[in-house]
Amino acid sequence: MTAYSFDEIIPRRNTASVKWDEFEADALPLWVADMDFKAAPAILEALQRRLDHGVFGYELLPQSYFDAVSRWFDRRHGWKGITREHIIPTTGVIAAYSACIKAFSRPGDNVIVQTPCYNAFFPAVRNNGCRELCNSLVYKDTTYSIDWEDLERKAADPKTTVMLLCNPHNPAGRVWTRQELERIGRICLAHGVFVISDEIHCELTYPGHDYTPFATLPEEMVLNSASCISPTKAFNIAGIQIANIFAADPDAVRRIDRAINDNECCDVNVFGATALEAAYDGSEQWLDDLRAYLHGNAQTVYRFLAEELPQVKALPLEGTYLMWLDCRAALHEGEPFEGFSARFADHLRFDAKLVLSTGTIYGADAEGFERLNIACPRATLTEALGRLKKGFETY
Numbered sequence: 001m002t003a004y005s006f007d008e009i010i011p012r013r014n015t016a017s018v019k020w021d022e023f024e025a026d027a028l029p030l031w032v033a034d035m036d037f038k039a040a041p042a043i044l045e046a047l048q049r050r051l052d053h054g055v056f057g058y059e060l061l062p063q064s065y066f067d068a069v070s071r072w073f074d075r076r077h078g079w080k081g082i083t084r085e086h087i088i089p090t091t092g093v094i095a096a097y098s099a100c101i102k103a104f105s106r107p108g109d110n111v112i113v114q115t116p117c118y119n120a121f122f123p124a125v126r127n128n129g130c131r132e133l134c135n136s137l138v139y140k141d142t143t144y145s146i147d148w149e150d151l152e153r154k155a156a157d158p159k160t161t162v163m164l165l166c167n168p169h170n171p172a173g174r175v176w177t178r179q180e181l182e183r184i185g186r187i188c189l190a191h192g193v194f195v196i197s198d199e200i201h202c203e204l205t206y207p208g209h210d211y212t213p214f215a216t217l218p219e220e221m222v223l224n225s226a227s228c229i230s231p232t233k234a235f236n237i238a239g240i241q242i243a244n245i246f247a248a249d250p251d252a253v254r255r256i257d258r259a260i261n262d263n264e265c266c267d268v269n270v271f272g273a274t275a276l277e278a279a280y281d282g283s284e285q286w287l288d289d290l291r292a293y294l295h296g297n298a299q300t301v302y303r304f305l306a307e308e309l310p311q312v313k314a315l316p317l318e319g320t321y322l323m324w325l326d327c328r329a330a331l332h333e334g335e336p337f338e339g340f341s342a343r344f345a346d347h348l349r350f351d352a353k354l355v356l357s358t359g360t361i362y363g364a365d366a367e368g369f370e371r372l373n374i375a376c377p378r379a380t381l382t383e384a385l386g387r388l389k390k391g392f393e394t395y
């Protein structure tokens with residue numbers, strides 16, 4: 001029995017929610033990465049207190065903000081020594097890694113991404129005038145691993161200056177091990193490739209899989225990196241928009257700070273700091289209960305698929321609440337493989353009334369896959385699985 005319950009169904013339609021109000025009203029939306037749960041009580045109380053003050057002028061970030069970040073990562077993840085001088089606060093992780101790309105590349109450079117990868121990696125690379133070099137993850141026996149030879153070759157290309165890493169990985173659901181991260185760190189260091197580690201999903205890992213902060217690797221690798229962290233995914237406060245960039249090298253801090261201030265628009269809002277402090281300082285039990293609930297949701301998916309829809313394979317979810325489904329068995333004989341993910345997702349949406357994220361938005365190598373967001377009450381998930389089965393049978 002846990003202290004918090006996540007079974008409550010909170011209506012979100014007509015609340016200007018991207019997840020719930022973007023598509024047809026009768027389609028169940030399990031796509032974009034936010035959760036259908038209320039934020040932790042400590043966060044709601046802190047925001048209410050801030051609201052009750054009634055004055056929302058320009059705000060300084062207090063030392064307690066930096067202390068909260070530092071204490072949390074030290075206590076939970078063994079990441080020591082985060083101090084104020086190494087942190088650049090900003091509005092979101094996309095803004096964070098985009099600024100880091102700008103700081104460490106020049107237009108025309110290559111940026112390595114590991115596809116299938118978070119879809120908003122592509123525009124960040126291209127908007128900085130760079131070109132993505134895809135280090136395709138290798139899919140074998142329903143799990144993904146890294147093609148090391150390909151990574152080494154792409155890092156060695158003189159035009160490659162940055163690698164944008166996703167740790168843990170969305171949508172593959174992998175929580176990279178320390179050994180894997182060190183090998184990435186070593187390859188990048190050897191070829192002068194700066195590592196930007198997007199760690200937004202770091203709190204959401206499941207038994208047997210621990211998040212390793214890139215910044216806890218050997219010092220020379222850490223100095224060649226920046227990490228983008230935020231409580232928004234794990235505590236379901238993405239709309240509040242708060243994130244931090246960490247860099248150990250003071251020169252990297254200066255370069256990133258310069259890049260992020262180019263457009264003078266990345267200061268955080270008055271609720272961001274309040275929510276972050278309440279998350280890290282007052283919501284730890286809530287987070288642990290949430291992780292247990294999400295783990296239970298993942299088991300629900302595995303069980304359902306094993307019993308009712310064995311043709312669809314869910315990849316082992318080591319971290320994140322985004323399940324990657326291998327749906328290739330739905331492909332008809334003679335049907336072209338190309339375009340299958342989009343056609344199947346459309347069929348699910350319009351016929352079975354279930355919105356998933358189309359696999360190929362994460363990379364051309366994701367044909368045949370769809371992404372399912374399991375961060376919802378179990379009753380909602382069960383309804384969605386029924387719709388998935390119907391969609392599979394009627395495709």
Ligand SMILES: Cc1ncc(COP(=O)(O)O)c(C=O)c1O
Binds near residue numbers: 094118166170198201
């Ligand atoms: C890997 C990853 N990075 C960044 C983001 C978005 O971050 P933010 O909303 O803080 O810009 C997401 C959202 O799903 C994500 O999955």
